[in-house]
Amino acid sequence: MALALPRRESVLAWLSDRVPAARIKHILGVEQVAGDLARHYGLDEAKARSAGLLHDLAKYFKPQLLLQIAAAEGLELDSVLEAHPHLLHADASAIVARAEFGVVDREILEAIANHTLGRPNMSQLSCTVFIADTIEPSRGNTAELEALRQASVQNLYAAVWQTCDYSLKSLLENRCYIHPRSVLTRNWALQMARSKETGNSTRESIAACNQTGL
Ligand SMILES: [Fe+2]
Ligand SMILES: [Fe+2]
Secondary structure, eight states, rough: OOOOOHHHHHHHHHHHHHHOOHHHHHHHHHHHHHHHHHHHHOHHHHHHHHHHHHHHTTTTTOOOHHHHHHHHHHHTOOOOHOOGGGGGGHHHHHHHHHHHHHHHHHHHHHHHHHHTOOOOOOOHHHHHHHHHHHHHHGGOOHHHHHHHHHHHOOHHHHHHHHHHHHHHHHHHHTTOOHHHHHHHHHHHHHHHHHHHOOOOOOOHHHHHHHHHHH
C-alpha cells in the first residue's frame, strides 16, 4: 500500500507563516523540477514533488534551534557543522517533515536530509531533489545553470557531480568552508557517471583516473 503523502495545502500554509515569499517561490520550483526529473528517469514523481515541497522547512530556523534539534535527534556534529549550523537545516527539515506532517517514507526523508551536502550512495530520488535545489528556474539563467539544466536530463549522476562542482566553485570563490561530505558526494557521483558511461566498475573507473593522473 502506498504511504500517504502530506497535504500540499497544509505544507504551504505552514510555510507561509515561516518563510519569505521569495523562498516559497524557490520551494515551488524545487517541487516542480524534482517531479519533472523523477518522471524523466522513471522514478516516483509524487514522492519527488513531496520531498521538494518539504526540503526547506527549517531554512529559517535560528542556529541555536538547529543545534538543539540536532542534539535531540542524536545527529553527529563535526567542526564545519558546529561553525555553520545553517548546514543542519537539511537534516532539520526532514525531522520537521516527520514531526509536523507525519512523513514516514524513508526515501522522502532522506531526499530532504541530503538536499544540501548530498551523500555517497544516495538514492536516485535524493539526486533529483539535490539537483533541483540548484537548477530550479528562480535560481537564474546563467550559462552555467543552463548547462546544468541540460545535463540534468541526460545523465542523473553526471548532473549530480556537475551540481557539486558548481557549488564547490562558488564556495571556493567566496572563501567559505567546505563540508567534506560535499566532496565525497561529488567523487561518488563522478564515479557513478563514469561507470555508467563506460560500463566499468567503480574500482576500474578510479584506476583509470589514477593512470591518467586526473
Ligand atoms: Fe536548503
Ligand atoms: Fe532549497
